[in-house]
Amino acid sequence: MSSACIFCQIVAGDAPSAPIAETESTFAFMDIQPGSDGHLLVVPKRHSTDLRDIPAEDLSTVVLESQRIAKHAFDAWGADGVNLLNCCGAEAWQSVFHFHMHVIPRYRDKDKDRLSLPFAPGVRGDQELIGSLAASMRESLGEG
Incomplete structure (x- = not known):
């Protein structure tokens, strides 16, 4: 645990939260800046x-509890739907640097749902x- 980390403080009970569920290795609570x-x-x-340093076992338990x-x-x-979202790094909108998974219920009723897509689905990208990019990732992964 990191004493400077607000999520570590929440897990330890040293900072307020609205808890949802707790397992041996995870803690779920309401987001105080909800998108929905x-x-x-x-x-x-x-x-x-973040995603780069979380042990596989912890990642697995967080994902399964999120599901x-x-x-x-x-x-x-x-x-009407649910998004699972992880943000890794400041440029990917991570604002608290303790790995976390957002569970975001989605609704047709826009009074309950204030989020919108940050990209345009259905727009084909540059195929070349x-x-x-696929080739460089395969190379980085050692997949030839």
Whole structure:
């Protein structure tokens, strides 16, 4: 745990939160800056800065707990859909540097849902660039 980390403080009970669920290795609580009604966060109890340094076991437990909670958003809150979102790095909108998964219920009723897509789905990208990026990632992964 990091004493300077607000999420570590929440897990330790040293900072206020609206808890949702707790397991041996995860803690889920409501987001205080929600993008939709019911927006919540699932964090590992053990501090990891982001997706690059979280141990696989902690990542797995956070994802599985996020899925378990997301399934209940439909019945508990009448959600029409759910987004799971992780932001890794400041340029990817990460603002608290303790790994966390956003569970964001989505609604047709825009009074409950204030989010919109940050990109234009359905717009085809540059196929040459896509192919080049695929090749460089395969190389980085050692996939030839």
